[in-house]
Amino acid sequence: MKNLNESKLKFIEETGSLMEKKGFSPIVSRILSFLLIADTEEKSFYEIQESLNASKSAVSNGISFLLDKNFIKAITNSGDRKRYFRLNIETWIEVLKSITEEYKGYRMAIDKALELRSEKFTESNSQLTKIRDLYQLFETKLPVILSEWETKNSSQA
Amino acid sequence: MKNLNESKLKFIEETGSLMEKKGFSPIVSRILSFLLIADTEEKSFYEIQESLNASKSAVSNGISFLLDKNFIKAITNSGDRKRYFRLNIETWIEVLKSITEEYKGYRMAIDKALELRSEKFTESNSQLTKIRDLYQLFETKLPVILSEWETKNSSQA
């Protein structure tokens, strides 16, 4: 790992493993974390490879994945045949907006469970219903928080 | 898979893979999903094993994990040497209450990134700051939602 100071290396390690918990592979997590704290916004294939001390194929596959999922975008400059890569922050915002859907999925799973469970389980059914209600609260409140946030942004941006 | 009808099998499959996305292993996810829709609240080791068509060791390790994490509890009845297992719904509520911490982790990672990034990246830094602000909104609003929910429950429970 070259060109990266102590605190940036630490960031890549820590934020990388936070991303791994979210299901990204190690190399993908490290590419994202690296781009997040790199000293220029656009980094070439080779700069990524060298900074992360990874093989060409690992970087190539990681970049392909991130481009496919729109987490990064590629930039080409005339007179330079290299491609440069930078974060696509828009996509992160989209991911945040879709959190409500995730909670909806859990709420629907509990609904289905309550449907399949015996009505005799009065105590636990009541507890489950409460949890269901909390997910539903998230489902209704999160869009409110999001639009509050968007209003704030549009007035200042 | 015995003793389980079509819709319950479907539930185990679907809810199981929802849990796998959250980081649980397949067998652990299926044990939880099974207990969620089983025809009695307490199920023995053998009933779990047979219903899920899994090996003894897989079920033993899965149960150990779930007991250790408090997702299920074991019940013994005198005159019966088997142990019975049932969901520990309290723990699920605790997990829900800790969601705020998760968002706090992301917010702190972005804070660190902003600290390590050049101030020259004005446009992207402003976008990142907005995302940071959304996570912080979650951080402040989720506890409010949770206490609204708890008040509602205490008045009806």
Add this chain to the structure above:
DNA sequence: AATTTAGTTCTTTTAGTTCTAAACTAAAAG
């Protein structure tokens, strides 16, 4: 005391992921 039961622990197998290294390819430069 011997056997059965209920489960645990250890070992092995399987499946799949992640990475490297090397061969390859397409475009641009000389």
Add this chain to the structure above:
DNA sequence: CTTTTAGTTTAGAACTAAAAGAACTAAATT
């Protein structure tokens, strides 16, 4: 036309996680 550059693709090695199977153990039953 040949060479260089910038990657991609392929092939394979190393590692990891999950599950199966078998051997083991401790308590209860006969």
